[in-house]
Amino acid sequence: MSDHDYRPKSKVGQWFNDRLPLLTLANHLTDYPTPKNLNYWWTFGGILTFCLITQIVTGLTLAMHYIAHADMAFESVEHIMRDVNYGWLIRYIHANGASMFFLAVYIHIFRSLFYGSYKSPREIIWIIGIIIYLLMMAAAFMGYVLPWGQMSFWGATVITNLFSAIPLVGEGIVTWLWGGYSVDNPTLTRFFTLHYLIPFLILGLVVLHIWALHVPGNNNPVGIDIKKPSKDTVPFHPYIVIKDGFALLMFMIVFAFFVFYSPNILGHADNYIEANPMVTPAHIVPEWYLLPFYAILRSVPDKLLGVVAMLSAILILAVLPWLDTSKIRSAVFRPLYRQFYWILVADVLILGYVGAMPAEGLYLLIARVATAYYFLHFLVILPVLGFKEKTLPIPLSITEPVLGGAPNFAMAKKNKSKIE
Amino acid sequence: MKKFLKLFQIVTLLLLINLQSFAAEKVDYLKTDWSFKGLFGKFDRASLQRGYQVYTEVCAACHSMKYLSYRNLAEEGGPEFSVDQAKAIAASFEVVDGPNADGEMFTRPAKLSDKFVMPYENEKAAQAANGGAYPPDMSVLVKARGGGVDYIYSLLQGYEEAPSGITLDEGVHYNKFMYGNKIKMAAPLSDGIVEYGDGTIASVEQMSKDVTSFLMWAAEPHLEARHKMGFKAIVYLIILTTLVYFSMKKIWSRVKSEV
Amino acid sequence: MSEKKTNRRDFLFTATTAVGAVGAAAVVWPMVDQMNPDASVKALASTEVDVSSLKPGNTLTVLWRGKPVFIRRRTKEEIDEARSVKLEDLIHPEKDEDRVKKPEWLVMLGVCTHLGCVPLNDKGDYDGWFCPCHGSHYDTSGRIRKGPAPWNMEIPKYEFVNANTIKIG
Numbered sequence: 001m002s003d004h005d006y007r008p009k010s011k012v013g014q015w016f017n018d019r020l021p022l023l024t025l026a027n028h029l030t031d032y033p034t035p036k037n038l039n040y041w042w043t044f045g046g047i048l049t050f051c052l053i054t055q056i057v058t059g060l061t062l063a064m065h066y067i068a069h070a071d072m073a074f075e076s077v078e079h080i081m082r083d084v085n086y087g088w089l090i091r092y093i094h095a096n097g098a099s100m101f102f103l104a105v106y107i108h109i110f111r112s113l114f115y116g117s118y119k120s121p122r123e124i125i126w127i128i129g130i131i132i133y134l135l136m137m138a139a140a141f142m143g144y145v146l147p148w149g150q151m152s153f154w155g156a157t158v159i160t161n162l163f164s165a166i167p168l169v170g171e172g173i174v175t176w177l178w179g180g181y182s183v184d185n186p187t188l189t190r191f192f193t194l195h196y197l198i199p200f201l202i203l204g205l206v207v208l209h210i211w212a213l214h215v216p217g218n219n220n221p222v223g224i225d226i227k228k229p230s231k232d233t234v235p236f237h238p239y240i241v242i243k244d245g246f247a248l249l250m251f252m253i254v255f256a257f258f259v260f261y262s263p264n265i266l267g268h269a270d271n272y273i274e275a276n277p278m279v280t281p282a283h284i285v286p287e288w289y290l291l292p293f294y295a296i297l298r299s300v301p302d303k304l305l306g307v308v309a310m311l312s313a314i315l316i317l318a319v320l321p322w323l324d325t326s327k328i329r330s331a332v333f334r335p336l337y338r339q340f341y342w343i344l345v346a347d348v349l350i351l352g353y354v355g356a357m358p359a360e361g362l363y364l365l366i367a368r369v370a371t372a373y374y375f376l377h378f379l380v381i382l383p384v385l386g387f388k389e390k391t392l393p394i395p396l397s398i399t400e401p402v403l404g405g406a407p408n409f410a411m412a413k414k415n416k417s418k419i420e
Numbered sequence: 421m422k423k424f425l426k427l428f429q430i431v432t433l434l435l436l437i438n439l440q441s442f443a444a445e446k447v448d449y450l451k452t453d454w455s456f457k458g459l460f461g462k463f464d465r466a467s468l469q470r471g472y473q474v475y476t477e478v479c480a481a482c483h484s485m486k487y488l489s490y491r492n493l494a495e496e497g498g499p500e501f502s503v504d505q506a507k508a509i510a511a512s513f514e515v516v517d518g519p520n521a522d523g524e525m526f527t528r529p530a531k532l533s534d535k536f537v538m539p540y541e542n543e544k545a546a547q548a549a550n551g552g553a554y555p556p557d558m559s560v561l562v563k564a565r566g567g568g569v570d571y572i573y574s575l576l577q578g579y580e581e582a583p584s585g586i587t588l589d590e591g592v593h594y595n596k597f598m599y600g601n602k603i604k605m606a607a608p609l610s611d612g613i614v615e616y617g618d619g620t621i622a623s624v625e626q627m628s629k630d631v632t633s634f635l636m637w638a639a640e641p642h643l644e645a646r647h648k649m650g651f652k653a654i655v656y657l658i659i660l661t662t663l664v665y666f667s668m669k670k671i672w673s674r675v676k677s678e679v
Numbered sequence: 680m681s682e683k684k685t686n687r688r689d690f691l692f693t694a695t696t697a698v699g700a701v702g703a704a705a706v707v708w709p710m711v712d713q714m715n716p717d718a719s720v721k722a723l724a725s726t727e728v729d730v731s732s733l734k735p736g737n738t739l740t741v742l743w744r745g746k747p748v749f750i751r752r753r754t755k756e757e758i759d760e761a762r763s764v765k766l767e768d769l770i771h772p773e774k775d776e777d778r779v780k781k782p783e784w785l786v787m788l789g790v791c792t793h794l795g796c797v798p799l800n801d802k803g804d805y806d807g808w809f810c811p812c813h814g815s816h817y818d819t820s821g822r823i824r825k826g827p828a829p830w831n832m833e834i835p836k837y838e839f840v841n842a843n844t845i846k847i848g
Contacts, residue, residue, distance in 0.1 A: 036675055061713050078487045083718040086709035088642045234675055242668045249661040260650025272564035491722050533722040663695040
C-alpha cells in the first residue's frame with residue numbers, strides 16, 4: 001500500500017487534499033488490496049452496510065410521521081400505512097429491513113466463525129463487531145415497541161423486567177427504565193429517542209470496524225497471511241465492488257419478496273392489536289432473531305441465573321479470540337473443528353426453534369441440552385481442540401494451493417510457525 | 421456450494437417443522453379462492469362493494485372501523501364506489517362537529533373526509549352493551565388474527581350446536597374455529613340477512629367471503645399497489661442482477677480466478 | 680486486444696450503470712414524495728361558514744387549510760372606495776369586481792403576500808388591512824397599495840351555498 005505516495009492530479013485536488021486528505025482516503029478505499037479468493041460469504045459486509053443505510057433512511061422518513069405518544073402511536077402507524085404517500089412501502093421496508101439486517105449479520109458472524117476471522121491480529125475488529133451486534137439488538141427491540149401493539153407492549157414489559165433480576169437495585173432500575181410503575185408513555189418516548197440515536201452509534205462503530213479491518217487487511221478462505229499488494233490480491237475497485245454489488249442485488253431480490261408479497265410474515269399478528277395493559281397475549285414471542293437467546297433465558301429455572309446465562313451467551317463471543325487456541329484460522333484445514341462448527345450451527349438453529357415453542361415438556365429439555373452444548377462448545381471444545389486437533393497442511397499462498405494430495409505435516413508446521 | 425446446500429436443507433427443514441407445528445395447533449380452516457392472493461392478486465370490486473354492504477348493515481351495529489374514512493370507499497384499489505356514491509354513503513351518517521360560534525356541539529351529515537362513524541362512544545360503552553366483551557375494531561382485524569382471511573371466513577361459518585359435554589354460559593356461543601371454541605358474538609349472518617343490489621344470492625358463504633374480502637382491503641388498502649410495484653421491482657432487480665453478473669464476469673476475466 | 684472487444688465491454692458497463700442509475704432514481708422518489716401533503720390532508724378541502732350574524736363593516740376570520748380566511752361584509756363606502764381607484768395606481772392591478780362574487784362580501788386568504796404574516800383589520804393608510812411584520816398596506820378590496828408585498832391578498836375558491844352560508848374550498 002502506498003497511501004502517502006498518492007497525489008491528486010489536479011491543482012485544486014492537491015490544494016484540497018493537503019488541507020483535508022479526503023482524496024487520499026478515497027484512493028485508499030478504491031485501491032485497497034483485497035485477497036482475490038474471497039467467496040460470497042465475504043459479501044455480507046457490504047450487504048450489512050446497505051442494510052444500515054436503508055434502515056437509517058427509511059427510519060428518518062418514518063420519524064417525520066410517527067407520533068411517540070401512547071395514545072397516538074398505534075394510530076400514527078396506521079396513518080403512515082394508509083395516508084402518507086408511499087408510507088406503506090417505507091414502513092414495510094423498515095420492518096422487514098430489521099429482519100434482513102439480522103439475517104445478514106448472522107451469516108457474517110458465522111462466516112467469521114468458520115474461517116477464524118476473529119483470530120489474531122483481528123481481535124479488535126471482532127470485538128467491535130460484537131458491540132455492534134449488541135446495539136443492533138437494542139435498537140431492534142426498542143423499534144419493535146414503537147408501533148405500540150400488544151407484542152410491543154408486552155415485549156417491553158418482559159424484557160425490561162429482566163433487570164429486576166439484579167439483586168437489591170433491580171426493582172429500582174426497572175422503575176427508572178419505565179419512568180413510572182409500568183411500561184407507559186414515558187417508556188415509549190425514551191425508547192423512541194434511543195431508537196433514533198443507536199443507528200448513528202452503530203454507524204460510528206462501523207467506521208471503526210472497517211478502519212480496524214484495513215490495518216491487517218481481510219482474512220480469506222484459506223486463512224493464511226498474504227502479502228499486500230501481490231498477485232494474491234486485487235484492488236477493491238472494481239473487483240470487489242462489482243462482486244459485492246452482485247451479491248447485494250441477489251439479497252435485494254429476497255428482500256423485495258418479503259416487502260411486496262409477505263410483508264407481515266415475519267411479524268406477529270398480535271402487534272396489530274393496540275397495546276392493552278389489562279390483557280396479555282396467549283404466547284409472548286420475541287422476533288425470530290432473538291429466539292436463541294430467549295430459549296437460553298427460559299432454559300434456566302432461576303430468574304437471575306437465566307438472565308446471566310442469556311447475557312453470557314452473547315458476551316462469551318467477545319472473548320472468543322482467546323478461547324480458540326488453534327493457530328490455524330480457516331476451518332478448511334481443521335477437519336475436527338469443521339464438524340463441531342456445523343454442530344454449533346445446528347445447535348443455534350435448534351435453540352431458535354425451541355425459543356418459539358412453549359417452554360414445557362420436551363421443548364424445555366431440548367432447550368436445556370442445547371444451552372449446555374452452546375457453552376460447552378466455547379468453553380471446553382474450542383480450547384481443547386486447539387491442542388488436540390491434527391490440522392491439514394496449509395498452502396504458502398493463495399495462488400499456490402496445497403502441494404500434492406496427502407497431508408503434508410512438515411508444510412503445515414512451517415506455515416504455522418510463519419503465522420506465529 | 422455443497423456446504424451451502426447442506427445448510428440450506430437444514431434451514432428449510434427447520435422452517436417446515438416450525439410452520440407445521442404452528443399449523444398443527446389450529447383446526448383446518450375453510451378454504452376459498454381469494455382473488456387478492458398471488459403475484460398479481462387484485463380485489464374483486466363487486467365483492468368489496470357487497471362486503472361493505474354486509475359490514476354496514478350487519479357488523480357496524482357493534483364493530484367500529486375507526487381508521488377508515490368515507491373517502492377511502494372511492495379510492496383506487498378499493499371498492500371503488502364513484503365519488504358521488506361515496507358522498508351519498510357518507511351523507512347517510514350523522515357526525516358530531518363543533519363547537520360552533522355559540523360554543524355548542526352540533527351534528528351534521530358526514531363528509532368524505534370524515535372517519536367511519538363508531539357504533540359506541542367509547543370502549544367502555546361498547547363493553548357495557550355487549551355483556552362485557554368488546555367487539556374489536558375491524559380496521560386491521562384481518563392482520564391481527566393468526567389465520568388472517570381464512571380464519572375470519574371460517575369463523576363466520578363456524579357456528580354449530582355445542583357438542584355434548586360442553587356447557588355454554590348465558591350469552592356464549594359455540595364456534596368450531598374460535599380459539600377455545602367459545603365466542604360471545606352470536607352468529608351474525610343468516611341466509612338473506614342482506615339483499616344484494618346486484619342480484620347475487622346472499623348465502624352465508626357468499627356474505628362471509630364478501631365481508632372478509634372487504635376487511636382484507638380495509639386492513640391493507642394499498643395491497644394492489646404493492647403487488648403491482650413488487651412485480652416491477654423484482655423484474656427490474658433481475659434485469660440489473662443479470663447485467664451486473666456479466667459485468668462482473670468481464671471484470672474478473674482480467675485476473676486468473678474463479679468468481 | 681481488438682477494438683471491437685473494448686467497445687462491447689464498454690457497452691455492457693454503460694448499460695449496467697444506466698440501469699442501476701434509473702433504479703436508484705426511482706427509489707429516491709418515495710422518500711421525497713412522503714413529505715408532500717398526505718391523503719388525509721388533501722381530503723380536508725372545504726369548510727362551510729354561517730355568515731348570517733355578520734354586520735356590515737365587520738370581519739369574520741375562519742380557519743381553512745390551516746390558514747385564516749377573512750370574510751368581510753363591506754359597507755357602501757368601502758365598496759365605493761375600492762371601485763373608485765384607478766387601475767394604474769395599483770401595484771398589482773385587479774378590478775374589485777373580479778375579486779368578489781357579491782360586492783358586499785369580500786372573501787380572501789388573510790395572509791400577507793410578502794412573507795406570510797396575518798394582516799390587521801381596519802388598519803393602514805387605505806382603510807383596509809395593515810401587515811405589522813414589514814408594513815404592507817392593503818385597501819378595502821385586499822389589494823396591496825404600499826409596502827414590500829408583491830401581490831394582492833389571494834382569493835380562495837368559494838361559493839354561496841345559500842344567502843347565509845359560504846362554502847370555502
